[in-house]
Amino acid sequence: MKKYILVCLMVILGVSVNAQQQKALNSYVSYATFNVPGTESSPYVETYITLDKNSLVYVKDANGQFNATVNVTILFKQGESIKNFGKYSVASPYVSDTTNVNGFFMDMQRYSLDNGTYIMEITLEDANHKSSHPFYAEDEVLVDFPEKLCMSSIIGLESYSKAETEGTMTKNGFNLIPMMVPFYPESMNKLSFYAEIYNAKKQLGDDKYLLNTYISTFETGVVLNNFFFTKRMTAKDIDVIINNIDITNLPSGNYYLMLEARDRNNEVIGMNRMFFQRSNPYYQVDNTLMASINPDAVFTGKINNLDTIREYIRTLAPISTLVEKDYGEELVKTDDIITMQQFFYTFWSSRNKLEPERAWQDYYTQVKRVNASFTTLTTKGYASDRGIVFLKYGAPDRIVQSYNEPGAFPYEIWHYYVLGTTQRNKKFVFMTRDLATNDFKLIHSDAIGELSNFRWTTEIYQRTYGTYFDYGVDGAADPNSYGDRAKDYYDNPR
Secondary structure, three states, X not given: OOEEEEEXXXXXXXXXXXXXXXXXXEEEEEEEEEOOOOOOOOOEEEEEEEEEHHHOOOEEOOOXXXXXXXXEEEEEEEOOEEEEEEEEEEEOOOEOOOOOOOOEEEEEEEEEOOOEEEEEEEEEEEOOOOOXXXXXXXXXXXXXXXXXXXEOOOEEEEEEEEOOOOOOOEEOOEEEEEOOOOEEOOOOOEEEEEEEEXXXXXXXXXXXXXXXXXXXXXXXXXXXXEEEEEEEEEOOOEEEEEEEEEOOOOOOEEEEEEEEEEOOOOOEEEEEEEEEEEOOOOOOOOOHHHHOOOHHHOHHHHOOOHHHHHHHHHHOHHHOOHHHHHHHHHHOOOOOHHHHHHHHHHHHHOOOOOOHHHHHHHHHHHHHHHHHHHOOOOOOHHHOHHHHHHHHHOOOOEEEEXXXXXXXXXXXXXXXXXXXXXXXXXXXXXXOOOHHHOOOEEEEEOOOOOOOOOOHHHHHOHHHHOOOOOEOOOOOEOOOOOOOOHHHHHHOOO
């Protein structure tokens, strides 16, 4: 799965450079993994750093042109051992006027790595302002290409074309321009993507296999039948997958693009996925199917109290798609109990066609659990940050509760060993400024699609020390200062 890290580096300028004001370096960092089977070459990680031109400090050269430079350091580590690294500078395109600099530019690099798990550490610094606190971020990278059918990461493409000559963006005869961020606005009605499938011939011989390509919702994993495609594949040492999907009628929301290989027995023998976001504000919900439901013939017809079904619909928000959430929010403002019953049934039958009522009852058991644990004076438990995470992902495997640490606001760190089908070792950090309110807010998570704030320790330790911190390389509160333990709990869950 292609991974994305949103990077925001604050650069405070004491003196303006070329009449520019205070700048905040904005960057999107993503990476993907690929293999080189049948050779002595090892697999590799491909990194993509997208930089916002408007966030950089520009300086004039001898020719009167302006450009910006970012210093980049990337380390791939196992323990304290550095397995590969890159240290270089990225220069922006030249401009003649810096008063209205807009757009982005991308840098791509490749790093050979054997199969294994690595910590990728990234440091970015605006070279035209030597900040004493450059931005630092890290993420876990899994390189896993066994000697059986397996897949590379899936990368979204802005465009592709047949390659006449080899270049840095060339793969298997195609020139690829990756998407800078996994976001498809209403102006983009085509999702293009690239992936590679390895070792199909080694595992299957001359047998063919099915490749299913489909889109599923991020929140619930529901497969969208209108975006499901099947192709019969001839097994090869490397199968190149490059294709387009029409997303004109894909509603706004968070999604996965899925690739799934199945053998002649219809068993899954390989899969991967790519997270992306879609904005399609003019899409209208099709009410035809919902209107065909007779509430008296299904379990929701028994929910005949208006306030009760309104509240039930509100509890669905944590596991709803964006379209379902928006529709539900508007629906509960009305007195149309028939449509509410139809919507409520449609929601659960889309998740469990055989036993929709059982699916609702199982979920409602968890709603009552979070209401008992996380309700505040102003917020029901299911609408609290901890309640939302619990209902989306289930109970965490471990919870660190630190309510009396000197100098710190009360905080909790939730640790999930496995999140969904592909995310591992993910954490959520919650904090409150007043323990009596029970109102813990999510301030950081390393899970896909969740709030990411690599300076979360700064928020926790502002209780006593305000802005007067010793800062680490990432600009966050130094975990070795003032006896704090939050970073240790995060890195080494108890």
